[in-house]
Each structure stands twice: as structure tokens, then as C-alpha cells.
Amino acid sequence: xxxxxxxxxxxxxxxxxxxxxxxxxxxxxxxxxxxxxxxxxxxxxxxxxxxxxxxxxxxxxxxxxxxxxxxxxxxxxxxxxxxxxxxxxxxxxxxxxxxxxxxxxxxxxxxxxxxxxxxxxxxxxxxxxxxxxxxxxxxxxxxxxxxxxxxxxxxxxxxxxxxxxxxxxxxxxxxxxxxxxxxxxxxxxxxxxxxxxxxxxxxxxxxxxxxxxxxxxxxxxxxxxxxxxxxxxxxxxxxxxxxxxxxxxxxxxxxxxxxxxxxxxxxxxxxxxxxxxxxxxxxxxxxxxxxxxxxxxxxxxxxxxxxxxxxxxxxxxxxxxxxxxxxxxxxxxxxxxxxxxxxxxxxxxxxxxxxxxxxxxxxxxxxxxxxxxxxxxxxxxxxxxxxxxxxxxxxxx
Amino acid sequence: xxxxxxxxxxxxxxxxxxxxxxxxxxxxxxxxxxxxxxxxxxxxxxxxxxxxxxxxxxxxxxxxxxxxxxxxxxxxxxxxxxxxxxxxxxxxxxxxxxxxxxxxxxxxxxxxxxxxxxxxxxxxxxxxxxxxxxx
Numbered sequence: 101x102x103x104x105x106x107x108x109x110x111x112x113x114x115x116x117x118x119x120x121x122x123x124x125x126x127x128x129x130x131x132x133x134x135x136x137x138x139x140x141x142x143x144x145x146x147x148x149x150x151x152x153x154x155x156x157x158x159x160x161x162x163x164x165x166x167x168x169x170x171x172x173x174x175x176x177x178x179x180x181x182x183x184x185x186x187x188x189x190x191x192x193x194x195x196x197x198x199x200x201x202x203x204x205x206x207x208x209x210x211x212x213x214x215x216x217x218x219x220x221x222x223x224x225x226x227x228x229x230x231x232x233x234x235x236x237x238x239x240x241x242x243x244x245x246x247x248x249x250x251x252x253x254x255x256x257x258x259x260x261x262x263x264x265x266x267x268x269x270x271x272x273x274x275x276x277x278x279x280x281x282x283x284x285x286x287x288x289x290x291x292x293x294x295x296x297x298x299x300x301x302x303x304x305x306x307x308x309x310x311x312x313x314x315x316x317x318x319x320x321x322x323x324x325x326x327x328x329x330x331x332x333x334x335x336x337x338x339x340x341x342x343x344x345x346x347x348x349x350x351x352x353x354x355x356x357x358x359x360x361x362x363x364x365x366x367x368x369x370x371x372x373x374x375x376x377x378x379x380x381x382x383x384x385x386x387x388x389x390x391x392x393x394x395x396x397x398x399x400x401x402x403x404x405x406x407x408x409x410x411x412x413x414x415x416x417x418x419x420x421x422x423x424x425x426x427x428x429x430x431x432x433x434x435x436x437x438x439x440x441x442x443x444x445x446x447x448x449x450x451x452x453x454x455x456x457x458x459x460x461x462x463x464x465x466x467x468x469x470x471x472x473x474x475x476x477x478x479x480x481x482x483x484x485x486x487x488x489x490x491x492x493x494x495x496x497x
Numbered sequence: 498x499x500x501x502x503x504x505x506x507x508x509x510x511x512x513x514x515x516x517x518x519x520x521x522x523x524x525x526x527x528x529x530x531x532x533x534x535x536x537x538x539x540x541x542x543x544x545x546x547x548x549x550x551x552x553x554x555x556x557x558x559x560x561x562x563x564x565x566x567x568x569x570x571x572x573x574x575x576x577x578x579x580x581x582x583x584x585x586x587x588x589x590x591x592x593x594x595x596x597x598x599x600x601x602x603x604x605x606x607x608x609x610x611x612x613x614x615x616x617x618x619x620x621x622x623x624x625x626x627x628x629x630x631x632x
Contacts (some may be wrong), residue, residue: 219570233509237536239501240626241594242566242574243582250564251584258562258609312565312604357584359533359591363562484562484584485594 105378108197108205109337109344110190110494112141112330113454119287119323119443122215126326127157127168129210133328134169141330142341143204148330150175150202152193154185154447156209165208175202181354182480183392186329186449187490190476191350193331203333207453210326211445214291220322220446221246222310238485246319246395247311248484253397254313256364259412264313266415267396268304270433271317271440273423274393275299278437280425281465287442291321304396318396320439320448327450329457345460349379349493356486364412367489368405368477375475375491376407383407387471388459389423389431390452392479393438402477406491425466431475435459435466449478453492460496472496500573502622509538512551517625520617522554524591535591556615557632558587565603581607585629599630606631 114136116129138145151173155161162176175196179188186207193205213220222244229235256262276298278284288296295303299317307316337344351374355367376383383406391402400414408431409417421430434440436455439448456474458464474494481487503514513536516523525534527541528550540547563583569575581603586592598616600606613629620626 222568222570231504231507233507233536233538236503236507236510236514238594240503241582241596242500242569242571242577242580243564243594244566244569246568247564247566247582251562251582254564254609255562309567311567314564357592357594359535360586361592363584 105198105348106346107334108194108331109334109346110329110453110457111332111337111340111342111344112137112143113328113457114140115283115327115443115451115454116210116325117283119325120214120290121212121324124212124324126210126212129326130157130208130328131169133210133326134206134208137328137330140342141332143330143332147204148206149173150193150196150205152177152189152205152207154189154209155180156211156447173202175205181488183394183447183449184478184480184488184490185447186453187476187478187492188352188488190329190331190347190453190492191352191490194347194350197331197333203336205331207329207331207450208326209447209450211447212324213322213446214324218322221319244311245482246314248482249395249397250311250314251484252363252401256397256400257313259364260415262400262415264305264315265301266418267318267400268301269418270393270396270399270423271304272299272301274434274438274440276424277435277466278441281437281442284437284442287321287323291323314395314397320394320444323443323445325443325445327454329450329453343461343497345457346495347492348381348495349375349377351375351378351491353489354486355489357484363484364401366401366405366479366483367487368402368479368491371489371491372406372477375493379493381473381493386431386473386475387468388435388456388474389433390456390474390476391433392448392452392477393434393440394444394448394479398479398483399433401483402479406475406477425468432466432468435464435468447480449480449490452476452478456494460494498573499621502620503624510536513537514624517617517627518623520625522556522615522627523551524554524587524589525549526552533590535593552589554587554589556627558585558613558629560597560607560609560611560613561586561592562609563597563607565607579603583607583629585613593627596628597630598628
């Protein structure tokens with residue numbers, strides 16, 4: 101463990117509590133979350149000297165967000181790679197802080213996807229934006245976002261014998277965590293979920309088929325929401341209100357459909373070894389796994405690619421360990437209730453960092469006892485066509 | 498209402514779609530390396546070479562994976578009922594996104610590994626969409 105570099109830490113967090121936020125704009129959510137995350141850290145608005153943004157605001161986000169917030173940052177990073185953008189930002193913030201380019205990095209996210217009635221999962225996926233080679237080869241086929249991930253699920257089932265029940269177990273564990281999180285229960289209530297209680301594998305596989313083989317309860321919600329993360333240098337972190345959560349390792353990767361390629365392997369297979377290697381940590385040492393759960397299949401693929409088990413053995417791994425906060429073995433999975441049952445306004449990556457931090461502070465509503473190490477793995481874009489993977493390894497003192 | 502169509506000008510895929518007017522399924526190769534390139538573009542994603550050749554596929558292949566879409570809010574797809582989106586691996590070595598048609602029930606009749614052949618669906622614009630049906 102001596103080689104671990106503790107040069108940057110998450111010192112402040114805030115998750116915007118509502119999933120239905122009428123009258124709020126994404127910028128309102130970003131600014132309010134920023135103020136609360138800085139207060140959580142015991143830092144001031146004017147301490148921010150690094151601004152990281154996934155271009156969820158209007159205009160040229162690096163410029164317009166600095167102006168709207170009233171910052172004059174030394175570092176501006178507008179990496180926008182979908183839902184994993186915040187893991188990329190955490191990676192870059194660690195690099196920028198270690199390089200002495202900034203001391204207090206701010207990541208924010210705000211979305212009103214629910215109030216805007218955006219059909220993210222079931223939209224037509226065509227004819228929007230400027231034409232490109234990619235859009236011209238994809239638009240005519242009616243491939244919704246859900247069917248995109250479903251194509252990965254079918255292939256996983258074909259190659260490894262994974263079943264719908266195996267995928268459902270991920271939704272079951274996640275819902276159990278959501279029921280312990282009052283904000284998740286309110287989310288499901290406000291978004292008019294039916295049967296707001298723990299669910300069984302049978303209920304998941306008997307829920308309505310949306311895109312074979314993914315059922316309604318295999319899919320995340322579409323909510324409003326957002327949040328903020330403050331990452332600070334070692335010197336700043338020492339004087340913050342909350343104990344530091346160190347960023348020990350970071351990995352970034354892309355993957356896209358290729359002739360003859362294996363769709364059951366994600367970008368995580370590249371990003372995770374980099375992150376674990378930099379952190380000098382093994383997957384079996386991880387207490388808490390925050391894995392992007394746009395769909396149950398996303399988690400199944402990422403558990404394997406993160407190295408918790410071999411490719412194709414995800415189903416057995418889930419069966420063996422359960423992935424609940426109180427499971428005696430294996431990591432606790434998505435203890436906030438995940439995108440499946442708590443919060444998914446379109447780009448969930450920031451919430452992975454937030455709940456991992458709560459766990460390492462001992463503040464989760466489904467606390468893994470003695471949690472010391474967490475992984476946050478974000479997935480951005482679309483799993484079957486092109487996507488990014490961002491892996492962050494976090495540790496408490 | 499028509500389903501979303503490829504839009505032009507878009508120089509990378511224009512030759513591919515032009516050829517569909519004659520029901521020809523085209524792909525690119527890099528003659529120097531033998532690399533098969535798809536989707537079409539100006540350069541090889543393997544070497545950066547721009548000396549690429551167009552070739553015609555026989556239009557026969559295997560379903561790599563698929564999903565049956567039960568819910569799509571786009572009006573042109575909503576009226577279809579359940580339909581199968583898929584990746585098909587053509588025998589020449591390229592993978593294409595498409596629809597599997599010509600089956601009684603897409604939920605039970607489309608399977609990974611089944612052999613398929615191209616079935617052209619002419620569009621009002623004059624181009625044709627390369628869909629696939631069981632061979």
C-alpha cells in the first residue's frame with residue numbers, strides 16, 4: 101500500500117434531493133449543489149480554482165458556466181463522454197491537482213430530464229442533430245437505447261448462459277438498498293413507481309418486456325436531479341470539515357462496435373486495470389462497488405470487466421455474494437438504490453462518486469460496516485454501439 | 498410517416514447509400530492490409546490509409562445479436578408492432594446494424610447464430626434499406 105499516491109481527495113459532496121424539480125433549471129441544480137458541497141467541505145465559493153463540466157449547461161459550457169457561477173478558474177475541463185464524464189473529471193482533477201495547476205476542483209451536474217418528458221430509453225433515436233456516418237448507419241433501424249443494451253444482454257446470455265433471473269438479482273439487491281434510502285423512496289413515489297417495496301426476481305422477470313430480454317424493472321428511471329463533488333489537494337483537504345476520501349487510481353477508456361468484436365466486453369476491461377494498477381489495489385479488496393446501472397446488464401458486464409470475476413462468471417458471482425450492503429462476502433453494490441431505483445437524470449456518473457464517498461465516510465443509508473475501499477465505475481454512451489468507461493478507486497484514511 | 502432516413506450531404510456513407518438504389522450492399526477494404534472497413538468512411542480506422550476500395554457483399558451472414566423492440570415512441574416505429582433490431586455479421590467480415598424481417602414472430606423466430614440474407618426495402622427517396630431475413 102506504500103506506493104499509493106494520496107495527492108487529491110473528495111472533500112465535499114451534495115446530491116440534489118429531489119427527482120422531480122419543477123421550476124428548477126439544470127443550472128439552478130448545479131449552482132445549489134455546488135454551494136452545498138462546498139459547505140460540506142467547509143470551503144468557500146471563492147476557493148474554487150478548477151472547473152469541470154460535462155457540457156450539460158447552455159452554450160460553450162466552460163465559458164458560460166464560469167460566468168454564471170462567477171468563477172475565474174485556473175483549470176477548465178469540459179470532457180463530455182456521457183454518463184461516465186464525472187469519473188473522467190475526477191481522474192483529470194487528480195492529475196491537475198497533483199500537477200499543481202489547481203487546488204479546489206468543482207464537478208457539477210444538473211438535469212431536468214423528467215420534467216422535460218425526455219423519452220431517453222424509448223425515443224426514436226433518429227434524425228436529430230447533424231448527419232454523420234454513424235447516424236446514417238443507425239437511424240433507420242429504430243434501435244432505442246434500451247434495445248441497444250438489450251443486444252448486449254442477449255449476447256451475454258448466448259455466450260455464458262446468463263438468464264433473466266441472473267440479471268434480476270441485480271435489480272433486487274438495488275431495490276433493497278433503495279428502500280432504506282428516504283430520498284430514493286421519495287424518488288420512486290414522485291415518479292409514480294408501482295409497488296414501492298422490495299421486489300423479488302420473479303417480479304422483475306414478470307414485469308413488462310420493453311426490449312427483449314430487458315424488462316421494465318431491468319431499466320433505470322428517468323428523473324430530474326444532479327449534484328456536486330469538490331476535490332481538493334492534500335494541503336486543502338487537511339483543513340476540511342469532513343475526512344478526506346482519497347482518489348487512489350483512475351482509468352479511462354473507449355469501446356465501440358468493431359467487425360468481429362465481442363460486445364460482452366466493455367471499455368471497463370481497459371479502464372479498470374489502469375485504475376486498480378495505479379491504486380495498487382485488487383478487486384477482491386473492494387468493499388463497495390458503485391457501478392453504473394442504466395440497466396441490469398450494464399452491471400453484469402462491468403462486474404466482470406472490473407475484475408471481480410472472470411468474463412462470463414458474473415451471474416455466478418451475483419448468486420454467490422448477493423451484493424447487498426450486509427452480504428458477508430463480496431462488494432456492496434449501488435447502496436444508494438442506483439439508477440434503477442433512486443436517481444438517473446441521464447448521466448449518473450456523479451452519483452457513483454457521491455455514494456462511494458458517503459460509504460467511506462460512514463454516512464450511507466445502507467452502510468457497509470468498516471468500508472475502506474470503493475470503486476466507482478461509470479459508463480457513458482451506448483454499450484452496444486460506442487461507449488466510454490471511467491474507473492475511480494477511492495479510499496479513506 | 499416514414500422511418501428516419503439517412504441524410505445527405507454526408508460524404509462518408511453517400512456511396513454506400515447510392516449503391517442501395519441498385520440493391521447492392523457495399524463495404525470497403527484496404528487492399529494493402531486486407532482490413533475490412535465498416536461503417537464506410539474516408540480513411541481506414543486501422544492504419545489511417547485513404548487508399549480504400551469498395552466491394553460488393555453477397556448479402557449473406559449470421560445474426561450476431563438482436564433485440565425485439567416492444568416500445569418506441571417514434572410514430573413510424575410505434576405503428577410496426579414488435580420488431581427486431583440486430584447486428585448481422587456478413588460473410589465478408591463486416592458487421593452491420595439492421596432489422597430482421599420475414600419472420601412470423603420476431604420474439605421466437607430471431608435467434609443468435611441463424612443464417613440470414615439481405616432483403617431490400619425500397620424507400621420513397623429512391624434508396625433501399627438493407628434488412629435481413631432467414632436464409
